[in-house]
Structure formats: structure tokens, C-alpha cells
Amino acid sequence: MGSPRKLERRNVVDMESNENCATKASSLRQPSKIPPPTPAKGLFEMSASDNNARAAAASMMPPPGLIPMKHKVSGLPEPAPKRKTLAERAGETRTNGAAPPSSRPVNGAVKAAAIAGPRNPSLSSSTSSRNISSSSYASSTSNGSRPPSSLNHRPQTAMGHARSASQSVVSNMRPATAMENHSAVNGSRAVPAFDVDDRFEKVESQYAQLRGMIERSNTERNDMEERLSLQKIRLNELEVIRTQLSASNNALHSELEDAKVKLSTTTMALDDARRKHTYEVDDLRRKHRHDHDDLKDAHRKEMERLRRETQEEADTLRRQAETGSSTLRQAHREELAEVERRMKAALDDERSRRIQEVQEISTKLELHRQNTGLDIEQKDRENDQLRKELSQSHADFDRQKELNASLKHSLSEAHANNLSFETSNKAMKAKIDFLESDNQAQSQAFADLHKRMQEAIEAAEVAHAKLRAEETLRRKLHNQVQELKGNIRVFCRVRPTLPSAAEEELPAKIDFPDSSEDAKEVAVQGPEQKSALGKITTSTHNFSFDRVFGPSSQNSAVFSEISQLVQSALDGYNVCIFCYGQTGSGKTFTMTSPDGMIPRAVSQIYASATALEEKGWRYSMAGSFVEVYNEDLNDLLGEPGELDKKKIEIRHDTDKKRTELKGAESVVLDSADRVHELLARASKNRSVAATKANERSSRSHSVFILRLIGENGITGETSTGTLNLVDLAGSERLAHSQATGERLKETQNINKSLSCLGDVIGALGQGGGGHVPYRNSKLTYLLQYSLSGQSKTLMFVMISPLQAHLSETLTSLKFATKVHNTHIGTAKKQTRVKD
């Protein structure tokens, strides 16, 4: 780091070189600005030495703004440099003034200025400008260079610079010496006249420029001088401040020296005082010890003296006492006797008084004791009370302790729970973080799932539509199958031989199929017949039906064959299944036994109705159970006592092809099990009405009516089907002569209704819309819509396996064959679609 002076000098050089370049370019220069004065604060912060150094530098150097001005204004050489030593000259380059300026190029001059350093920049710049002018002069004058002495001439003042500058410009046209003048005159001879005019004009304009520059330089110089005087004033002020500060510094310094002297004096005095005090204390301690020892000796001596005196006095007194004691003892003895007498008297008085006092005291004591006892009792009670309270408190305390322990336990549990909660909370947080991090993937998965679900829903809707179409098709095909099978079908069932049968009840010769076979034929060997020649022959009767069930067949197998018909009722058809046969052939067993057709039909319908719910169907089922007895209609679900009294009316709705029973109970079958309840109630009613000789079930027709109303919420379709399950009365023909009274009436009515049933079926078989005698019996009237050509009918012909019943068996089979051979038209579905 250089000194401030050096730095300022280097800045000045830089500015000079820059400004010289600017001068060369335009020959004009803007006046430089004087920097503002440095703030006072900065000055006060400087040390005295810095201040002095700056002041000295200021006195030695011009202000920064003035230094470049000097060179810029002149652009001319500085005052003559001081003479250099040989060593300095050896360090200089040869270019510095060694070669004639005219022979040096401009670039070489700049380079020489850079090498010469900051001490002579103006020299290099003036050299370069001179080179330019010299070169132009040389070009016009062919002879020569100027003497080197003129190059080294440098004015000492600004005016000198200006003058020098003007000379430098003028030197382009006028020689500085007589020799040069002569050369110029010689040269002018060679220059044509118009060249002289031109040059003169040029010189004039250059002169004008030079004058302007001189004036500006004068103005700037005046400014500089003013600023210089201001700086000098400022410098003087700073000098005064510095003097004041150094004076105050000296005063403070002297004060500090005084204070130091005082401090050392005080320290010394303090040390003396401390020393003196120590000596005094030691003296006092010594003196006190001596005093103490003296006092101790004096005290000891005094004590010995006193002891001796006391001893002497004691001896004297002892002697005196021994002499006076005998006299005194005598007197004393007398006094003692006197005193003893007095004391004795006083003692007696005192004793009596004391006894009295003791008695009083004992009385008081007793009283006090009693009071005390009472008090003690009171206290005891209080004590007990307190003890109880104490025990209570103990118990409370124990409870509190237990509570405290339980609370502590709860607290520890809560703490444990808290820890577990915190753990689970952390786990949950981690899970949440994980879930949140996984949220995007889940969202994507959810979107995929949603898409797949939509696709599945669409597929399901398509499948549902397909299912509905298939369901409709199924119903259609089912109906076609039923039609192909015939609207009235006949099944034959042979009951087994009962274990309770008597030995004489021989079985008839019936060829019935095995239960495994899907048989349709049954062969019955007829009774023996004797010809006129006495030859006994038997004939076999072959019957063919839609299905023949042997004795080993079960209700389940039978129902599986009729289940499709039951399904038809659900589909909106009127279906009628009736059992025909003689008494004891198994009609009731087949129809109303716990696993008979009625319970099974209801169960199937209920299951099918539930299954159809997903296809939009909602079914309601209601059941009625009536009997036709002696051409009267009785409600088997009514009150037991009213079976034969309350009469039921049959009403037909010809539009809807539906039969209503006015006065009969209609029970809603909201579950499959309700049917057992209905059957039990019907059985009970029948048994109440029965007499010993009259089994009611055998002498009446029972009709179970199941009404099915379905609505499809999707298609708007409705269906109303009816399933009639009929257990006919025994079909045996009894001779009118064999029956009398009520039995005769029953027989007549049964015969009538069964023959009427045959008539109706016969009429339906004839077709052609002819008259059908439904009204001829209550049974056929009740079953009008179930037997019409628009319904589906199945007849079970039940036969007994016994030889004794062979005749009735053949009759039944013949009737069944007649029915089987009948075609009663096409069933119609009772459905409609809502608007």
C-alpha cells in the first residue's frame, strides 16, 4: 500500500493521461469540478499525525482538481526536470529524448510516456502532440526538424503553459528561430500563393481557437485560485482545531500524571496506617494478657486469705456453740416439752378438725366421684361416639386409600392407555401418512374400480334385461309345454297296503310301476267271471295316464311332477288340482298331510315369489279353505261352531275370471309356515262337525283356494293366478237302498256333484262353446274358472291296492280315463299390463 500522497499522485496521473487523450480528440475540454470539502467529522476522527501529514501534503501539493488542469490546459512540457544522477539516467530508456522527436512515431511516444511513469506524463503528452505537429510541419517543409532545445522548453506557470501551447500551435506555421525563419522563407518560395492563403486561414482559425482556450484557461485558473484560497482557509481552521486538541490533550495528560502521583501517595499512607494499626493491636493484646495474669494471681491470693479467715471464724463459732449448747439443750428440752404439750393439744384439735374436714371432703369426693362417674359415662359415650367416628374415619380413610390406590391404578392404566393411544396414534399417523401418500394410487384405483363398477352395473343391467326376456320366454315355453301336455292331465296313484290291514284284506292284482320308473300305465286284473259254461275267466284292464305312481311313491316325488303346474299359478294361470277316489284311497294323505301337495305348493310358491323379487315381482298371497257338504259351502277357517251355520256365497267376476267367496275367511299367507296353521284349523273344524258314524272328510269336498296377485315394478306387469287344491269326497257309489237318512242325503249329494264334475269335463271336452253345466252342483260352480278351458287342471285318481276295493278301483280308473281323453281347450294367462 502506498501513502495517501502516492495514491493521489497516481490518480492524478491517470486523469492526466485520460484528459490528454480527450484533448487530442477535440482540442477542447470541459472545466473540471472541485470536489466538495470533506466533512468535519472525518477530520476529527483522524489522528494528529495523520492530520499533520495531510496538512503537510496539502501545503506541498496543489488541490487534486488543479493538478490535471495544469497539464490539460497546457498540453505542454512541465518545467525543466531536475538534473538526474547517473544511476537514474542508466535506468531510463533510450527513447526519452535520445532520438529526434520528428523521427519518433506517435505510438512510440505514448509507449515512452507509459515507461517514463507518473513523474513526466506531461512531457510524453507534449512530445506526442509535438510529434504530430512536427510531422505535419516536416511534410510541408522538407527540411527539417526543430532543435531539441525548443522541445525541452517548459513554462513554469499556467500562463507559461498557455504561452507554450500557443507557441506549439504557432510553431506549425512560424519558425522559432532565425534559422528556422530562413528555412521557412526559403520554403515559402517553393509554396504556391494559394497555399499561403490557406495556411494563413488555418493559422487564423487556430489562433482564434487558441485565444478561446487561453480565456477559458484564465477563467479556470481564477476558479482554481479561489478554491485554493478556500482550501487554505479550511486548512488554517483545521490547524487551529488541531492546536486546540493537542492543548487539551496535554492538559489531560498532566492531570493524569497528577492523579497518578496522588494515588501513589495515598497508597503509601494507607500502608503506613495499616502497619501502625497492626503494631497497636499487638501491643494491646500483650497488655491485656499481662493484666489478665495479674488479676488471676490477685484473685487466687484473695481466695486463700478468705478461706483462712473463714476457717478461723468457724473454729471460734464451733467452740462457742459447744459451750452454749448444753444450756441451750436444757432450755430447749423444756421448751420442747412445753411445745409438745401445746402441740399435742393442737394436734387433737387439728385431728378432730381434720376428721371433720376429711368427712366433708369425702362427702364432696363422693359427690365429685358421682359427678365424675357421670362425666366419665358421658365421656365414655362421647368416646364411643368418637371411636365410632374414628373407625368411620378409618374406614373412610381406608376407602380413600383404596380409592386412591384404584385411582393410582386407573391413572397408571390411563397412562398405559395413553401410551398405547400415543403409540396407536403414531401408528395411525404413520398409517395416515402412508394412506395419504398412497392416496393418489388409491384414487386411481378407486377411479378404476368405479369404472369397472359402472361397467359391471351396465353388464348387470344388460343381464337383467336378458333375464327378463328369458323369464318371459321361459313362461311362454313353459306354457307351451303345459299346453302340449294337455290342459287337463290325469295322474294315478296307488296307495300302499296299510300295516293295519286285516289278513283277509287281500291285495288286488295290479301291475303298477316301480317308483324309479317314469310310468304312465297301470294294469288291473278284474274280478273273476263265470261263463254260462261255468268257465271262470279274468280280464286285465290296462289304463294309461299322464303319470302313474306306485304304492312306494312318496309325496315329494308326486309333487315334483305337479310343481310346474303350481308355477303356472304364479305366472298368472288358474290351476286346479283335485283328487278323485274312493274313501280310504289316500286323497287326504296326498293333499293335506303335512308333506302333502297343499303345504308343498305353498312353500314352492313362496320360494318362487321370493326368487322373482329380483326380477321386479312382488306377490301377495291369500288363502281360503272351504268345504262343500250337502251342497252347502262351509268355511273351514271360520269359528268351529259356525261350520254348518254360516253359509258362504259364491260370486264370479266374469271380467277377471275370478271367483270371490263372500263370508269366507281369507288369510294372508305372509310366510310358508302359515299354511300348516290353516290346515290344522280346517282339520279341527271338520273333526268337531264329524259324528261317530260320519267321517266328515270322507263325505265332503274340501277346496283350498290360493289367490296369487303379482306386480312387476320394472315392467308394470300384473298377474292374478288361482291355485285350487281339491280333495273330493269318496267316490264310491253306494246303492240308495243301503243308505238312509242323513247318510242317504250325503250320498246323493256326493254322487250328484261327482257326476256333475264328469258332465262339466265332458262338456268342456266337446268344445264348441256349448253349455257347460257348472251350476248343476256347488262344487262345479265353485270351480268354474278352474275347470274352464282357460285353466290348467290336474286330476289325481287314487286307487286302493285291495282286492275288496277292486270294483271301485276300476270305476275310478274308467272315470279317470274318460277325463284323460278329454281336451278342454287352451289355458289363458290372467295377466295385463298397466297403462
Ligand SMILES: Nc1ncnc2c1ncn2[C@@H]1O[C@H](COP(=O)(O)OP(=O)(O)OP(=O)(O)O)[C@@H](O)[C@H]1O
Ligand atoms: N301313499 C300312502 N302311503 C302311506 N299311507 C297312505 C298312503 N295313502 C293313504 N295312506 C293311508 O291310508 C289311510 C287312508 O287314507 P286317506 O284318509 O288319505 O284316504 P282318503 O281317500 O282321504 O279317505 P277319505 O275319503 O275318507 O278322506 C290313511 O291312514 C293314510 O295314512
